Every structure is written in C-alpha cells, then in structure tokens.
Amino acid sequence: MTSDRLTPAGRVPSVLWLPAALALALVTLPIAGLLLRTDFARLPTLLTSDASLHALRLSLLTAALSTVLCVVLGVPLAVVLARSTFPFVRVVRAVVLLPLVLPPVVGGFALLYSLGRNGYIGYVLDVTAGIQVPFTTAAVVIAQTFVAMPFLVVSVEGALRATGEDYERVAATLGARPTTVFTRVTCPLLLPALASGVVLSFARALGEFGATITFAGSLQGVTRTLPLEVYAQADADVDSAVALSLLLIVIAVVVIVVARPRSVEGVRA
Secondary structure: OHHHOOOOOOOOOHHHHHHHHHHHHHHHHHHHHHHHHHOOOHHHHHHOOHHHHHHHHHHHHHHHHHHHHHHHHHHHHHHHHHHOOOOHHHHHHHHHHHHHHHHHHHHHHHHHHHOOOOOOOHHHHHHHHHOOOOOOHHHHHHHHHHHHHHHHHHHHHHHHHHHHHHHHHHHOOOOHHHHHHHHHHHHHHHHHHHHHHHHHHHHHHHOOOHHHHHHOOOOOOOOOOOHHHHHHHHHHHHHHHHHHHHHHHHHHHHHHHHHHHHHHHOOOO
C-alpha cells in the first residue's frame, strides 16, 4: 500500500460526519428552542425573584454537599471494586451502578421506603434519635448523592483499571504501607479521573429531579431545588420555567467547561 493512500493519524472518516451532525443537532436544537422561547426582556426579573433565588442557592448548596459525599464515599468504593478479588465483586459493582439505569423516581421510592418513618432504617432513626429524614434538606442531599455517586465511581474505577497495579506493587516492595501507597501513589494517578468524576457528579446532582421530588418533596426554601422550581412554574408561569431552564443549562455548561480539566479532554498545554 502506498503512503498516499494511508489515512492520516487523527483524520475522521467521512462516513461518520452525517451521524455526528445528527447527534449534535439532537442536543443543540432543543436548546435553541428554549432560547427562541425565552422572554429576554423579563429574564432579569424572572431570575431574581425570591423563589428563583431560593431555589438557586439551595441547588448549589445541596449539589456541593452531595459532591463532597460522592468523593468521601465513592473513591474508597471505586478502589475496593477495582483492586479487590473477593467473590461476587461483579454483583456488587452492578448494584453500585444501578442508579445509572434506574428511573430516578424509582430511586426516590427506594430511599423513601428505607429512610422514611416506616422504613427499616428510618423507623430506627425516628425511634432512637427522633430523626426524620424525608422532606428535609438532608433528604435532597441524600437523593442527589444516590444518583450522582455512580458517575464518580465509574470514572475512578476505570482510571484505576487503566493504570494497572505496577506502581503500587513497586511501592509495596520498597516497604511502603498500604495507606502510604494509596495516598502517595494511587491518589496522584487518580487526580484527572477524580476531577472528571467530581464535575460529572456535581452536574448530575444539580439537575436531579425524580428522586428528589419523591423522597424530599417540593417545599419552597427547604427542598425545592432549581429543577423542582422549573416544574412548579411550568403551569403557573411558563416564561419563568423557561428562564430557569436556561439558567440550569448555563450553570451546567460553565461547570463542565471551566471545572473539567484539560487533560481529560486529551489536550496538553
């Protein structure tokens, strides 16, 4: 084969351009429809109403808290799934990733019937400590963590499997303790994947709706996040719902573009 017939490295086959364009249109055209429907003259007033500001503050606060929980709980879980050889690890992984494929409202019911007053955990909390989780701000954080944590686990576990165990084995043979290996070797290798997982988890938590409304309800100033405020305004004031939807899109784009590390995109300075 002559060199002029070889495909240059990185060149996209022409057959892929049409489906790629259709995929891009599927994502961008609905957003364009929102922009065309937006009442830009009323936009500042709609976005600065008391209900909108309360929902915005609550969404950012709960999404940040749930992201922290995703990191604290999800990173150890990802390491265990990637490095452990115990039986049934595939079954455990399937259970951990279940929120990715479950309808969010089903996840909300699962949380309600476990942490609710009549649930097997909620009953114990209510009787022993007088704690009621559903329909509180804590319930919002738990619901967001439930649906967002698998994104972080997938990112971190995939990175662990891709990097292998060579560096960790070398450190162990040099006498490093498992904790030292994890903090000094494993964690630095995971930083790009961890950053990507944090961004995805935060964005997913910010847009969570089904599990939240089922488990936490829609109480203004307590559990009504931006997605729930959009739903509440859909019947009362369509212009407000559209404006809040546009705000959610802008926040999500900013989070992904600004916070997502360049290394994850395959770009090197």
